[in-house]
Each structure stands twice: as C-alpha cells, then as structure tokens.
Amino acid sequence: MPIQSSTELERLSFSYAGAFSSLLPLGVVTLSSFHGLPGPGPLAPDGWSWASPLPWISSRRGTREADLEFLTNNDFIRATYRLEGPGRARVRIYVLPEDSEWYLVREPRTEFRGRALLKTLWDSVLDASSEAWHFFQPGHDQFRRFPAVMEDDDVSLNLSEIFNTLPSPKPDLELSQSASLLTRTILESVLEDDGVPGFKSQLYNYQRESVWRMLQKELLPQKRPDPRLRKWSGPTGVVAWINLDDMTFWRKQQHVDDIPGGILCEEMGTGKTVSPPMSLCRAESSAFA
DSSP: OOOOOHHHHHHHHHHHHOOGGGSEEEEEEEESSOOOOSSOOOBOTTSSEEOOSSOOTTOOTTSHHHHHHHHHHTTSEEEEEEEEETTEEEEEEEEOOTTSTTOOOOOHHHHHHHHHHHHHIIIIIOBOOHHHHHOOOTTOOOOOOOOEEOGGGOOOOSHHHHHHHOOOOOOOHHHHTTSOHHHHHHHHHHHSTTOSTTOOSOOOHHHHHHHHHHHHHHHSOOEEEOTTOEEEEOTTOOEEEEETTTTEEESSOOEEEOOSOOOOOOOTTSOOOOOOOHHHHHHHHHHHO
C-alpha cells in the first residue's frame, strides 16, 4: 500500500473527525506491539497524533490493533496515539455518541461486532483513570481503573428492587392543566366527591390517587428519562449516559414516552379487585350456558 503524505492524512482526519468537542473520552489502551501507521499521523486537537482509519502496520486479524482499526473504520470510535518507545504506544479512545450529527445506520453484523468489541474494551482492556489520560509517563502502568458509572444512579432493575422502591402515585395537578377540557374534567372528578365516572363504590383517597395515575398514563402520557441509561463520568470528568446492555453512549439524557398499561402493585387487602354486581354475573353465566 503506498504511503500517504501528511497533507492527505490531515485532510482525511478532518473529514472523519466531526466536531472534536462532541466526542466522549472513554479511556486509554496500551499497545505493546505497535509498529505505526502507513504514514505520519497528523496532530489531533488533544495534542496527540490521529490514529487515522487506515490499516495499521501491525493490525493483523485477531490483534488489538485490528480491533481498534475496525472500530475506527466503522465510526464507533476515534483514536489518537502517542509513542512511548519501540513497539509501544498509548492510544486515547473517544466514542461517538448516538446523539451526534454523524450518526450512521450500519449493517447488523457490523453493528453487533462493533458493540461486542466496545464491551471488551470496557470490561478488560481500557484504563479509564484520569491519571492515564492526562499524564504521559513511559512504561508506567500502575493506574488501572475501569470506566465508572455513577453509583447513585446505578440501580438494579430487577423486579424485587422495583417493587420495594416504587413510590406511591401522587397526582400532579399542574400536569392536568395542560390536558384537554374533557381529559382534565375526568382527572379532576376522580379526586373529587364524584369519584370514578360510572363507578358506584366510594374509593379511599389512596385508591383515587392510583386511579388518577392510571388514567394519566392512558390519557395524558408524558416523557420520562430512559431507564436503560446510566449516568457515566469519563476520564476527563465529562458526564454522559451509557447503555451497558448494547454499549451505546449519549451526550444528553434521553427520554421515552410513557408506556400504556402497567401493573397495580398495591399491597394485599388494599382494594385492587373490582367485582361486578352479582346480578350481572348471573346474567353473563346464563348467556354463556
């Protein structure tokens, strides 16, 4: 392969770099068998050299260099590097957030492989410490910390945890003010003496609050923070959000629409079951006899 000039590489680097400030610093990878690129890497905005999306000299299939080359070529990451000595380099890894201007739709096989390689980097290869990112110390490997998810936001999503921490529903009266007249009338009537329209029994206040919440989800859905995303702080202190299941990154917190339907998780004996009148039950039984 002919060696490209520095000018060509620099032009190429700007064409694929996008807005450098939008990239999310992920961590540092140390390569011990690094033999460089086919040409000199142009200077990147972080002061290191661009590891351009070109075949690296030592990027044989199955090597770490080959994995980084694949991720770079397919727009999962951007990389810059700095030599420490013969055959040794440190590589800064930046991830491309999903809410960026250069988002691409990839083939499923490429997408799955890229996400799997990002997971491998995250779990076992990456040094995400601030020291490793900011300080260039040849041959120094004492910093070995992996990317951290904010502890106060890292809540287990198993059913037991959800059930034991789920707050009781509380009506948001300001929310109902943005509804149509009909919807607002229905929501307000649930909390007043009229009770639930068409329902003969009088409900306790806590039951009315639950009914209000159910009607609100159906008639006046709202956007909520995506529960799959965890707040994450990179080696430079930049706060972003990550989905650890599919290794997608976001600069801003994402929101999803309320999902219609749900599960009424009141405790036993608090009146969740509504029984129709016995006369109606007999009528239905005779109709199906």
